[in-house]
Amino acid sequence: MNDKPIIGFIGLGLMGHGIAKNICKGGYEMWIRDPFNRASVESLLSMGAHEAVSPKDMAEKCDVIQICLPSSQHVESVVRGDDGIIAGARSGLIVIDASTADPGSTANLAIELSEKGARLVDAPLGRTPKEAEEGKLDAMVGCDMELLEIVRPIIECWAGSITHVGPLGSGHKMKLLMNFIGMSYGALFSEAVVLGAKVGISPNVIREVIGPSRMGNGFFDTFMRYVVDRDRDAHKFTIANAAKDLRYVTSMAAEAQVVSIMASAARHYYAHVEAIGRATDFVPMLSDHVGALNGLNLAETVR
Structure with missing residues (x-):
């Protein structure tokens, strides 16, 4: 992976917009997708982000994809769908799920992603949209230490504190x-x-x-x-x-x-x-x- 991996971001709601904005400010090339928050999409495009046509398209272009969606059902849809992340995943892809999710779903998605050579990190958030915009959220991360060090610079763009909670699923x-x-x-x-x-x-x-x-x-x-x-x-x-x-x-x-x-x-x-x-x-x-x-x-x- 290059020093500055290409980042994808799915879910630009109250929390997601601020997180994505701060990743952009960190100097990363970014591809974004959110069919429901057009104002947030336009805001990120004005900062230099690009819009992906689908999660599959994003997975084909990006090294790391961060997801920030309302529920496990939404996450499963963008990962497993016909035009989902798995459909475009390649070996080495990392998916960071910042949603508040069902740990059982997280474990199953990790297995399915691993079959394409991709890895999953759970990194849900603490604090509010105000801290999201300021880049001062709390991150609770579930993955092994080697993978944490790979994604740490990305998470540091939007988190004021990062706690390694334990293995995959522990963050959720x-x-x-x-x-x-x-x-x-x-x-x-x-x-x-x-x-x-x-x-x-x-x-x-x-x-x-x-x-x-x-x-x-x-x-x-x-x-x-x-x-x-x-x-x-x-x-x-x-x-x-x-x-x-x-x-x-x-x-x-x-x-x-x-x-x-x-x-x-x-x-x-x-x-x-x-x-x-x-x-x-x-x-x-x-x-x-x-x-x-x-x-x-x-x-x-x-x-």
Whole structure:
């Protein structure tokens, strides 16, 4: 592989655009693809990137392909499809999957790619679209150390910290544990602010007391910026993604034969919001839906 491998990037959503932008800024030739985020495609093209006609086309042109998509189903589609990565893969190709994915799917895709001489790295992300644009995301990497050193310069373009979690699949497992904690916070905080409001303690007071205490954290801060300040953009992570991640968590727990009462309980709140057609709401908005389940208009309560 040359000092500056040719990079492909699939998935230019809230996180992907910033990651791809910073790889471009690192001086790499880049081919991009995203049929659903045209504005992001145009933004990257203006920085010198090229547009691939398909994942197969990208695989034929690139040395490394990074994927940043909403789910394992989307990843499997771009890897396995008739015009997918495997169809154009050649020996030496490296695929970096930065999606939050099902570790079982990751293992299967790695086997299928290896049959074409390609290798898979899982490198899911921590933090927010703001850090994606700044090149300061956290990367949780699953692969062997030799492969990590090959891809490290690419990941360093967009990550402020890189943690080698373990072998292939470990990054995706760690990311699911992280999101299990985060989405459970979302359910817990929603229930707490609604219970508080019902017994006469406003969300404003809850933020004032909990925020500076040992129980405060970054997730609490952005969550309460929505609940109290009604800042819709405080934490831009959708209910749909939260529900999907908790489904992966409970599946991972079932595979490991682990009792998962907390994850299952949290998942039901997000599944309810999906079921009523509000899956595109952001996670802090779960508080409004938990309020409605209890006959409470949380926005009016805050006012």
